[in-house]
Amino acid sequence: MLLDPAIRDWVLIPIMIVMVLVGIVRHQVTVLLNGTPKKADLKSARETKALQRCGILRAHGVHIPEHAFHARKAYLSEAFEKGTYLKEPNAGNKPRGNVMQDPAYVETMMDGMKKNMMNIVPQTVIMGWINFFFSGFVLVRLPFPLTVRFKGMLQRGVETHDMDVSWVSSLSWYFLNLFGLQSVFTLLLGSGHAADAMRDMQAMSTMGMGNAAGPNLTPTGQPQDMHKIFLGEKENLELTEHEWGLENVETRLLVKYGKKPASVLLDQKKAKIAKASGRLATAGSASSATVAAPSSAAAAASKKKGRRQV
Amino acid sequence: MSGQINPDDALYVDMFIAKNGQTMNFIRSSYSAVLGLAAGTLGLTNLSGFIFYFVGSAFLSALIFVIKTKGKSGLYFRKSLDVFTEGVFGGLFSYILFWTLLYGIIHVYD
């Protein structure tokens, strides 16, 4: 089966060109819309930075000595508990008014809407254009075979049962372009461009809920209660145990310079695990000596596992 | 989060790793598009097309490995094998698009 060259010249290639051009225009428009960044509010910046600080302490606490870690832990726990870093430290029990009357909330919502529209409108227009003019066209054939399962996907808009699966309809050519043109946009616009098809897909799927994804909003569109987040973060922090990275630094250095065999480090690690599990085992089953041996092995195993997962 | 400091961690600067990853992505994107054009022009079909892509990618990786990183890709990526894997599947979509396009234009229409 061969196709009329007119289809190639007037459908296949134009669709591709239009998609590339629309992608570029959209990138430029997005840049234009983002042109004036919103002035950040000092207090909300402080809120987010405090959370970040806690995260950094948990992630990089290994680099500072024991006493320094504990001082910070105590300070942050207390501050989170009291709400020192909250935007309005005393607003905890005040009933929340209608969110739609909060100008900041409405603004973030409008912003998100604008971005969503930027993603959806061009795609819908192109899809409509293709559906209107070219529905039922068979444009091209994939150079590789696919299973029948793909028939619905590739031959959208063409209702023939016995056509080979590798023939591609106009709408499916559109989808093929949507994903395949990523690299073209990367080449034309540089990475981090705004013509991202994956984001379009996301925008379309969240459109049904009609909400904007702002930084302080839950998926249901309600502004979050920062105090609750702080309390959660405080619990996370209190569960974090400090393990100092420099405890065996002398040995590491001696090993590095070849003054000690590398096996010393492994031995130290093993001894530490054994010590920790020994403590667990004695605490857990101090009375029955017979159970102690297997349980300490189990404890060692669980400790190892925890290390990898945490 | 593991409690121990991995001595090698400190050797990598996240910003540079990200930049290298970006460069790799850029190279792969352009390369997979060009590969797709070549495959379509040659009229490759079925498995041979995919083999062509993976062989081509491996060739590119080998070139980068030998010429750009001078055999020491560990200096530029967290794992030295990253130079062979990074962005290979990301480029597959564009490869398929251009392969289909050129194959269609040349071999499907009369």
Added chain:
Amino acid sequence: MVNPAKVLQDLRASAERKPDVVVSLGKPLIESGAVLKLDADAWLVYEQVAIAALDVGDDGLAYKCINALETKFPGSARVRRLQGMQLEAVGKLAEAGQIYKAILEEDETNVLASKRQVMLLRAMGLPSDAIAALVKYLDINYTDFEGWLQLADLYLEELMYSQAAFCMEEVLMLQPQNHIFHLKYAEILYTQDNIQLALKQYCRVVELCKDHVRGLYGIKLCASRLLKATPSKDAAATSQEDLEAMDLLATERLVVLYGAPGAAAESSKVAATKWIETQ
């Protein structure tokens, strides 16, 4: 022939402060008007050259750059900050302060202006005010490790070592891979007479940067002092055997490093050997 615009761009990207290089490359660019061919980059070059010109004391060039920026972006906070810096350069500190204050009144989150304000207070010889302003700034811009470094410096000038140590701990958490910061922390600890911790930090310095001479000196100092002191009962303390090994290692590396041909001047070689022998 290197492309000056490219070099300037690289310097901007790496945030290196090389005012002499920037001025020598940027001055001909700006005076010949070639800078305007760089399109959007031109204004970044103007800003970069303006700051560098202030650094090297070329007030005329700085004035020219800032004027050009002023005509392009009238009323911009970023340009006004540059004007403030220019006033600072000619010694009109109070007027510069007025400018920064005005910027902050419009936009309280302006990082550049709040930083300048701190440095202005420092330049006016009011370190305690500078500390207070910097603490306020860091409470919000927590992740600015350079701010923490600056605060550590201010505390050190005031001889407040434990506060300085606190700042360095923050820096270490934000930039754990930089051995210079570990070195600074180690030196503060040593000054506080916390030899055990200082030894560990010095070890980390040498671990991150092989054969770091200052780190090796630190190890040598700490190890020999700990060896002379009565052995600590603390289980976490370094064992006597390790201390001896560290002492030996540091001595050995220092001797090797100074012994290498052309590594150091003869006089410093002699001084180093003498010092090692006395320890």
